[in-house]
Structure formats: C-alpha cells, structure tokens
Amino acid sequence: MHLGNLFAPIKLKSVTESEIYEINKSLKWKTSYGYDEVPPWIVKLSMPFISSPLIYICNKMLSTGTFPTWLKKFSQVLPLFKKGNKTEMSDYRPVSLLTSFCKIFEKVIYNRLLQHTKENNIIDPDQYGFKNNSSTELAIFKLINQTLLHINNKSSVCGIFCDLTKAFDTVNHDILISKLEYYSIIGRTNKLMKSYLSNQYQRITIKTSHVSNCTSAWELVKHGVPQGSILGPLLFLFYINDLPQLVKDIALPILFADDTSFIIANSNSMNMNQDLKLVLEITQKWFKSNIMLLNYDMTSFMQFSSNTNY
Numbered sequence: 001m002h003l004g005n006l007f008a009p010i011k012l013k014s015v016t017e018s019e020i021y022e023i024n025k026s027l028k029w030k031t032s033y034g035y036d037e038v039p040p041w042i043v044k045l046s047m048p049f050i051s052s053p054l055i056y057i058c059n060k061m062l063s064t065g066t067f068p069t070w071l072k073k074f075s076q077v078l079p080l081f082k083k084g085n086k087t088e089m090s091d092y093r094p095v096s097l098l099t100s101f102c103k104i105f106e107k108v109i110y111n112r113l114l115q116h117t118k119e120n121n122i123i124d125p126d127q128y129g130f131k132n133n134s135s136t137e138l139a140i141f142k143l144i145n146q147t148l149l150h151i152n153n154k155s156s157v158c159g160i161f162c163d164l165t166k167a168f169d170t171v172n173h174d175i176l177i178s179k180l181e182y183y184s185i186i187g188r189t190n191k192l193m194k195s196y197l198s199n200q201y202q203r204i205t206i207k208t209s210h211v212s213n214c215t216s217a218w219e220l221v222k223h224g225v226p227q228g229s230i231l232g233p234l235l236f237l238f239y240i241n242d243l244p245q246l247v248k249d250i251a252l253p254i255l256f257a258d259d260t261s262f263i264i265a266n267s268n269s270m271n272m273n274q275d276l277k278l279v280l281e282i283t284q285k286w287f288k289s290n291i292m293l294l295n296y297d298m299t300s301f302m303q304f305s306s307n308t309n310y
Contacts, residue, residue: 003232007184010116015058015108020051023107027100034099035074043100051219054101058108065191071102072196074218075226076205094169096202096226106230109192113185114236122183123237124244125254129257139256143263146252150265151269151306156272160251160262160279164287165256168236169224172291176225176239183238196231223291233257239290253302 024047033039045052061067078095098106117123123131128139143159150157164170176187180193200221206214225232225239236257243260244253252263262279266272287294 002203003128005118007120007122009184009186010112010189010190012112014062015055017051017055019108019111020055020058020104021204023045023085023104024051026107027103032097034097034102036099036101038100040100040103041066043104054104058105061105061143062108062188065188067192068105069199071099071105072200075102075119075200075202075229076215077202078205078207093227095228096232097205098226098229099121103230106196109196110230110234112189112232116142116183116185117234120183124241124253126239126244126253127237127255127257129255129259130156130237136256138252143261146263147304150263151304153266153267156265156269157263157265157304158272159302159304160263160264160276160283161300161302162260162283163295164258165293165295166224167240167292168227168232170292171225171236171239172223175290179238183241193235197225200226202226230289243283243286247279248285251279 024044027044030040057068076096077094079089079092080095082091082093117133125297128134128136147157147159176197177190177194181190185193201218203218204216204220223236240255240258240260242253247253247262250264253263254261254263260283262283264272264275264279266275284294
C-alpha cells in the first residue's frame with residue numbers, strides 16, 4: 001500500500017468564470033427541484049446574471065473550508081422502487097433531491113478531488129465504478145478473461161461475489177474523514193469535507209396517485225453519503241479504496257462501486273481452500289471495521305470449471 005506521505009497535498013485552485021459556465025452546461029434541463037423549489041432550468045437560464053456572485057461564494061467556500069449551510073442543510077429523499085416487493089422498504093433505493101445550487105458547489109469540490117486522485121493515482125485500478133473510461137462491461141470482461149486464463153492453466157478457480165447492504169447509507173463520516181486525510185486531503189479541504197458532511201438534514205417525500213406530496217419530519221443525517229449527489233459516489237470510492245489492496249496477494253479483486261468480487265485460483269485445490277478462507281476472513285474483518293454490512297443472502301460463491309465434453 002501507499003504511504004500517506006507519498007501523496008502530494010491536494011490543491012484548491014480558485015474557481016473561474018469558465019469553470020462555472022462548464023458546470024452550468026453540465027446541469028440537465030430538469031423540472032425537478034430540491035426544498036428551495038428552484039429547478040435546474042431556471043439556474044441555467046439565469047447564469048449570465050448570477051455567475052459573479054456564484055464565483056465569489058464558491059471561492060469563499062474554498063478559502064474558508066466551509067460549505068454554505070443553506071445549501072447542504074436540507075435534502076429531500078425520494079424512495080425509488082428497484083425490484084421485488086413494493087411493500088418492503090429494502091426493495092427501494094433512496095435518491096436525494098438536492099438544490100441546483102448545491103450541485104454546482106458540489107461539482108466545484110468534485111473537480112478538485114477528482115484531479116487529486118488522477119495526479120496521485122489514488123483510486124485502485126481494479127475499481128470500475130464511477131470512473132471515466134470505465135464500465136461494467138470492462139469489469140465483466142476482466143473477470144471472465146482472468147477466469148478462463150486460470151482454467152487454461154489447469155488451476156482450480158472460484159469466485160466470491162459480495163453484496164453489501166445499503167452501502168452508501170452506512171458510510172461512517174469519521175472513518176471517511178480519516179481516509180481522506182490518509183490520501184493527503186488535508187488542511188482546508190479536509191475542513192471543507194467535514195463541513196459538507198456535518199449538520200445535514202433530510203426528509204422522505206412520497207408521491208402517489210392519491211397524495212401529490214407526502215413528507216416526513218426533518219431528521220439529522222448521522223452517516224452515509226447522499227445517493228443522487230455529485231460528491232457521494234466519489235466519496236464512496238475513497239471509502240472502499242483500501243479493500244482491494246488487502247487481498248491482492250491471494251486473490252484478484254474486481255469492484256464496481258460497492259459490488260465486490262474476488263477471483264481465487266490455485267493449482268493445488270487444498271491451497272485454494274486455504275486462500276478462500278483467508279480472503280473471507282480479511283474481507284469480513286474489513287467490513288466490520290468499516291461498519292458495513294455484508295448481505296449473506298445475496299452474497300454467493302461459485303466454482304469455475306471447463307466443459308471438456310464437446
């Protein structure tokens with residue numbers, strides 16, 4: 001693993017007018033909105049008139065290490081049905097509806113964090129989620145290709161496919177901040193991330209055919225990174241980034257965000273069983289230390305072999 005002092009400290013360059021306009025261009029022409037009831041299309045059309053104060057506030061945020069309270073304070077969570085039973089809460093994915101202005105400020109931070117990861121090669125190459133020039137197809141290709149190579153070399157091959165329960169929602173803020181420090185996200189930037197994560201409130205909003213808008217009371221967010229936010233996915237990559245390094249001597253890790261797979265191969269079946277037990281021990285210990293829950297019902301094991309009967 002890298003030593004913390006091998007990473008250059010993150011740079012917080014000032015926001016420019018061209019950057020603000022590029023961020024504004026990336027906003028979608030949506031009519032949905034956060035608690036401020038200002039949809040993105042209004043912000044996009046208003047940019048020529050509001051760019052100057054936005055640049056000033058963004059640079060103030062970077063110079064003081066303080067995320068504007070009125071932006072992060074409240075987010076509305078919309079439960080989106082995934083699959084399964086519509087009466088089961090676990091079959092819904094919570095998506096945060098943030099204000100358009102919040103997305104602009106998050107994008108400013110995101111650009112600097114992303115540049116820092118590229119300059120220091122921080123994100124593990126076996127992570128395929130939320131990265132440019134990466135995809136589920138590339139992750140699947142590597143998994144299949146490496147499995148076939150081991151089989152062709154007459155090795156025993158097995159795979160562990162882990163499923164985490166509500167991975168984004170269980171991110172511990174203190175652990176996340178300490179990991180950001182490890183990757184030299186220190187000083188004002190670390191202070192800014194603490195400011196961003198602290199004192200956030202959210203409420204559930206449900207829309208049905210009978211009720212147009214049913215909401216819960218505002219509650220303090222004590223852990224997790226918002227799904228639907230700009231920063232959430234990148235922060236999660238920082239959080240899980242040290243896991244692959246722990247097993248690379250005995251297994252091939254392949255990750256797509258929180259979907260974590262391990263390919264284990266050995267020419268000796270007894271040694272492979274020992275490697276399998278060791279990978280399980282290491283990963284279970286990591287999940288426990290990082291306060292993440294492994295869904296045993298959805299986690300699976302698979303033994304690979306070739307079909308020689310043509």
